[in-house]
Amino acid sequence: MAENPLVFRFAEFEVREREFSILKGNTSVPVEPRAFQVLLVLLRNPQKVITKDKLLNTVWDDVEVTDNSLTRSVVKLRQALGDDARSPRLIETVAKVGYRFVCPVEVLEDARGGVAPAEPADTPTELPRTSKGPLVKTVPARARGWAGLVFGRRWLLATVVAVVGLLASAIWYLHRPLPPPRVTEYTQITHDDRHKIPVATDGARLYLNLDHQPYRPAQVAVSGGEVTLFPVQLPNPTLADVSADGASLLVHSLDSGRASLWSVQVPGGSLRRLLDGVRLGSYPWSSAGWSPNGKLLAYYTSDGDINAMRSDGTESHKLVSAPHRLSTSVSGDVRWSPDGTRIRFTQDHRLWEMSSNGSGLHPLLPDWHPSEWQCCGRWTPDGRFFVFLLSKQLASNLGAVVPAAQIWALDERHGFLRPAHPEPVQLTSGPIRWDRAILSTDGEKIFSRGVILRGELVRFDAQSRQLQPYLSGISAEFVTFSPDGKSLAYVTYPEGILWRANRDGSNPIQLTDPPIYPTLLRWSPDGRQILFTASDSEGQMKIYILPSEGGKPQMLLPSDNRWQFDPNWSPDGRKIVFSASETVSTSFKPSICILELSNGQVTDIPKSQYRYSTRWSPDGQYLAGLKTDSNSSLTVFDFKAQQWSDIQKGEVGFPTWSHDGKFIYFLRPVDDPGVYRIRPTGGEAERVVDLKGFRFTGVWRYFLGLDPEDTPLLLRDTGTDDIFALTLDER
Template sequence: MEHRVDPKLALRFGLYEVDLVQGVLFRQGVRLKIQEQPFRILALLLQRPGEIVTREELQESLWPEGTHVNFDGSLNAALKKLRAAIQDDAENPRFIETVPRQGYRFLAPVHSVNGSRNSISPSTSVSPESSEECFEVRMRLNPEFSPERAAELSRERKMAERAARWIDFSLLSGAIAFGSWLLFFIVYPVPRPSVQRMTRITNASGIDEWGGIVSDGTRIFFLERDGGHWNLMQTSVEGGNAEKMPAPFENTRLFALSPDHSQFLIGQFTRRDDEMPLWLWPVQGGEPRRMGEAVGHDPTWSPDGSQIIYVRGRSLYTIHPDGTQLRELAHGPGLPHFPAWSPDGETIRFNMDKRDDGTQAVWEMAADGSGLHAILAGGRPLASQSAGEWTADGRYFLYSDCENYDCNLWGIREAWNWFRRSHRDPVQLTHGPDSLHVDIPTQTGSRVFAFSFRSNRELQKIEPRSHHAETLILNANAEVASISPDGQLALYTDRPDGSLWRSSVDGAQRLRLTQPPLVASAPHWSRDGKQILFTGVRPGFLRQIYFLSADGGALRAVLPESREASDADWSPDGTQIVVSMREQKTQPKFGIY
């Protein structure tokens, strides 16, 4: 379809043709590329051929009032592009003449076009009147160049400029805000948790850490060993004398308090290592109620009180408080201990004791038993030798980790902070001198209850007849001593690193027999005093029984590394040894061999 142009709206000069309606420029029928501002300058000059068009007129036409632009530079750039499009030269102009200090004048004759662009007939030269007529027609027919449209375009440009300035301001403000956040995020991370103060609540030599700690917010409850019997004790969280409290059984262990503080979760036991029947006992006293057929250890409540989780063998079970809905939740690769529920009830963590490789670590799973896995911290399993528990607000997970008998409280941050950088590596919260065990830590606000132990030992000799005690070795770190058959030498282990030492009974002539990381315990002399039998454990291995010359030297294992053994001793004639071994089954079995 042929493109037809009103002869009054199309102009021709030289080999060029201009369509004022479409805003296009042709050279011998070929459309040329030209930008808007150069074209508008050309249109204005063509409407007034032979006349001077001042720079002020061009400025008013191209840039409405209020436009902020480098006018001189922009106009010169637009004229340069226009001259390039029509192959004109500023020094020897054929079309556009520069009038110094005034403006510009179009030199060539300008004709209107009859018919289509492809059928051009010459016409008379455009006089000022006809030029004005052409300009008026174009203004009437092309809305883009009408006064109303020009005003509208001016308003639109102003609005666009304001929007652009607002966008620029918003982007700049956003960049400043992001930079400030990033700087604050990097330079001012969330402070690492720390222990501000440690307060002694009670001081008793008979406390059995195996019994754990339970608190109702005003009191704490724990077990105290009394010979072959255990007493249930209580004291104020602010400290004071501990008092014995009535218990429903001869040996009663308190595991947990229900979320509504109405019932204790307790166990009835004879020996510490036995699985025990689980009961519910009203806080106000009265008869305990058996919790279905549940038998195990380390039970605890879910945050909403609707379920109880406990351990039996290698499995974790859940049961409703009324004894119904008993089911196996998960079965692990080791022996689980101390399950803990997150405050939101979504996650369960527990300590996994893998007897096949001697490791202990914190494991995690969802509340429905799915997603069982070891927790990694710093690319390695999170080690723990006792219970772990979330703080009441769920921001930190606290646990105890031990090295060479010395245990400390550790914490790892759980909640992510979007405004400040958070450290995810475990943080050691305590650094001795006391050894801290948090078997079942309890939080009340920002407080944490834990067992603390400090060794103060000395080897003493007691005369049976006179009952006179004489200190032989004064060493707060020495323990598990054994006297040689001739009474001249002593064996003991040193707590800081678990090494085995030999010395004279007065503490002189000390000789280190083993080196870390082997941790020695339970040393025994042979009947002739030439060999030593002891229990040793290395990180990542099972406990083992070793032979060692009384003068030191190489160690010799009694059993293969795949068998766990401990607590060995010589027979009276020195030809045999007796040893305690543990078989790795679903229900671990201990035996003496």
């Protein structure tokens, strides 16, 4: 007799092997089949270390998979069971060996697993006998007739019931939704932890943009391997798309502040200029896209309209003027449907759709998850699914490039009678955050950048000339100190929670809650308030003010419709200087404004266009800030002379005054990276910290601050950042 299946009881859960189910009370806990099989192996061996090899061989048998598959299944199990890898109560990780189930387990036999065997139908039944032979009762013919009639009616009734049951089953089957798509496997195809953005694939290669300021085109085999540069003979090239036949690349180029769009032939690298004045915006790789047949392309203009033209650059014409707030919101990802009849794109954190001639413009999912951001959609090559990102607000769409999304799919299959799922289906979950999804040419893989965001706050030690963990290496940025130096405030990364604590990090007090994500903190001179920048409910950057002891953040200028960011107090605390811009996408033209707190009057600093991120000097004589145009620079405004001076050329960030006002510290992230300082009157910049090989991270790519002794603080990347291939299955 076969062994009965088992029932396992632990904590508040019951696992039934026969039913392949997990119950928490009377509620079923969903879990993937592979993850359930991993759990069964652990439950059958409680308190024992089960090696990774044994788990892989037992659960995946002869299927070739990597440790990533097992890790993912354990992550799924922990999520389903509410377990924490850092403080496990159920599944413990034994480093480099395997896993152990540490919770006490009660094991029972499932009595319902056995059924008493029925007597075979053809077993002869011995008739009663007399001394003269079998005792047989003769049935009259009329009785036999009635018996046959009753027997026939019963068979007829049984047949009708069976037919009705079959019809009902068929109707139920044909009307139930098609099985949803799901991701069944995660395969890591790069292993360098470098920030890179997948753009397109030709079937053999995955094209990338490496984020090295400026971006650099690169490629990697779809099966994985080394990432290599892809040479394009253009100034500051950025890959945007590849044609369906893989023969032509769309490439943006930026030369002395002038943007252009090119077609580059593969192989060979021959160039054709398609147009000038194309809009690059915050994400240049998403501003243009080929049609399926390669004869047309759609693109954003510098004015924010969406145009189409022939692949040779001729017959350009407008498809649509931007919907809603196109001039004031980051947008992109212009994508054609596989049949070429529709175009979808991202605008104002929502997905939009129109016909390929520009008619019928409408939001794709107007009332679905309204508080979250939709982005970056692409069809599978057969048009059965539309894969896109859904994210909570991480900080803003203004320059913040860290991914914070999970991958979803809109089911657009049209089966016979069987409907598709009306709501989008979530494909990924867990600690990995995903960037835009690129579909393989056969539609079976999704290529995406997967990131686990984590940083380590470090401070420069002048004696050892090394960067050492600060506040125990907390993952936090935007550190600012109270005027008396006894307290500090910071924002955890990537959670985006504002905290106040003692200077040594003790006694932390939470000051904000999601969805607000504070950045660029500034403590008031009297120590009573904290200024910061955050996105409003529309995704537009605004300035907020908050009591340093806690309270509700208040928008400082709610009636000002411009983007507002990077506020800073005057030394006397009576004024606030900030940056403002009508738009951040089509043409970023910030200017510097001063708010008089006594009367609420806002005035513009003369000739401040293209300047932002200004900081008031401690003596109130200068403003130090950044300049963004064809020549980026560190710039200073002299209030007495009423004029600007560019004192340091090149890409710099986070200008910060020393406490005595004699120096401006700044961060140079590329081209001899380091922390530098320079006098406000100009001259030679002095390097304070050498950052060659330093891995930056943060919601704005990097962070620089100073403690009360003018010692530099930075956020070092300790997370992971690579490209994965996700297997898409619809069975």
